[in-house]
Amino acid sequence: MKKSEAEKRIKELRELINYHNKQYYVYDNPVISDAEYDKLMRELEELERKFPELVTPDSPTQRVGGEPLPYFTQVVHRVPMMSLSNAFDEGELRDFHRRVTEVVGNDVEYVVELKIDGLAVSITYENGIYKTAATRGDGEVGEDVTQNVKTIKSVPLKLDFPPDKSPAILEVRGEVYLPKEDFRKLNEEREEQGLPLFANPRNAAAGSLRQLDPKVTAKRPLAVFIYGLGYAEGIEFETHYEALQFFKRIGLRVNPHIVLFDKFDDVVDYCLSWNEKRHELPYEIDGMVIKVNSLEQQRLLGSTAKSPRWAIAYKFPAEQKTTVIKDIIVRV
Numbered sequence: 429m430k431k432s433e434a435e436k437r438i439k440e441l442r443e444l445i446n447y448h449n450k451q452y453y454v455y456d457n458p459v460i461s462d463a464e465y466d467k468l469m470r471e472l473e474e475l476e477r478k479f480p481e482l483v484t485p486d487s488p489t490q491r492v493g494g495e496p497l498p499y500f501t502q503v504v505h506r507v508p509m510m511s512l513s514n515a516f517d518e519g520e521l522r523d524f525h526r527r528v529t530e531v532v533g534n535d536v537e538y539v540v541e542l543k544i545d546g547l548a549v550s551i552t553y554e555n556g557i558y559k560t561a562a563t564r565g566d567g568e569v570g571e572d573v574t575q576n577v578k579t580i581k582s583v584p585l586k587l588d589f590p591p592d593k594s595p596a597i598l599e600v601r602g603e604v605y606l607p608k609e610d611f612r613k614l615n616e617e618r619e620e621q622g623l624p625l626f627a628n629p630r631n632a633a634a635g636s637l638r639q640l641d642p643k644v645t646a647k648r649p650l651a652v653f654i655y656g657l658g659y660a661e662g663i664e665f666e667t668h669y670e671a672l673q674f675f676k677r678i679g680l681r682v683n684p685h686i687v688l689f690d691k692f693d694d695v696v697d698y699c700l701s702w703n704e705k706r707h708e709l710p711y712e713i714d715g716m717v718i719k720v721n722s723l724e725q726q727r728l729l730g731s732t733a734k735s736p737r738w739a740i741a742y743k744f745p746a747e748q749k750t751t752v753i754k755d756i757i758v759r760v
């Protein structure tokens with residue numbers, strides 16, 4: 429492709445992706461499937477790779493997708509809440525491992541987690557007491573959802589610190605989601621009431637959490653899985669896995685399918701084993717997340733403007749199925 433043609437297509441793709449980002453992140457109302465969205469993003473990434481001089485800082489490839497809704501109080505994250513880069517097959521997973529070992533050597537462990545399909549929140553505890561919660565927003569600035577997250581039963585309001593480890597500040601990150609069965613019931617009720625339906629559990633969860641009236645959130649059976657550390661004062665961890673074990677111990681809800689591996693072949697097998705098994709879960713996952721375990725190695729690897737280099741999302745192959753929800757058509 430000639431540079432002038434690439435320039436034209438890049439402009440088109442950016443406009444399209446920005447439009448879909450707005451529908452998805454701001455209005456919680458996507459109009460295309462995630463697989464279709466990922467294809468557009470891939471095309472843009474490839475063109476920008478071929479023509480690096482056409483990359484601009486405001487390209488959707490360089491920024492975290494969402495933006496905070498203006499009617500929420502805005503919260504500046506102490507540590508940015510980033511996106512994840514994607515691997516769509518085994519080859520791309522192995523490319524990730526190669527990039528990691530080039531920086532940190534071959535002695536590397538990985539933690540593999542389910543990629544819960546909900547929305548990210550950061551929750552801050554001060555001296556073990558629930559203080560604030562925020563959405564990811566554009567990664568730097570999120571929405572204050574303190575009162576809404578407080579209504580989620582799996583979010584403890586007080587942490588159970590052991591006497592020797594009681595951080596003054598602990599900011600954890602996790603995914604708020606709506607279980608599949610509750611999503612089905614919610615849409616059934618909305619249909620009876622003549623209200624617009626949610627396209628999928630992820631959008632129902634986001635729409636339920638980003639409410640100005642926390643009483644509406646309280647009526648929706650949202651749940652949370654905590655998957656990472658944001659920021660802490662008064663405690664240090666050497667590995668991601670150790671932090672997750674600590675979170676479990678102090679009463680935070682951590683997903684039970686998280687596994688630590690020291691061989692990348694086992695990482696790959698575990699990821700692929702969930703291609704089918706995921707349908708048995710009571711909540712939706714859209715992939716697996718692979719994270720370098722050592723926090724020192726994570727620091728060495730660092731991040732791009734949009735996502736850490738020490739983690740990757742393995743996305744499941746898209747299933748060829750078309751669902752029609754009233755006037756919303758979602759191909760999954």
Ligand code: NAD
Nearest residue numbers: 448452458460461462465511512541543544547548655717
């Ligand atoms: P992402 O969803 O691919 O990955 C980052 C997010 O993963 C985190 O913010 C967190 O919320 C989540 N996550 C779940 N489990 C996790 C775990 N165990 N550890 C860490 N993170 C975990 O990235 P993104 O930038 O939020 O969104 C991009 C994706 O959103 C696209 O690939 C597409 O699937 C979807 N999308 C769809 C549309 C559409 O129109 N259909 C539009 C925009 C985005």
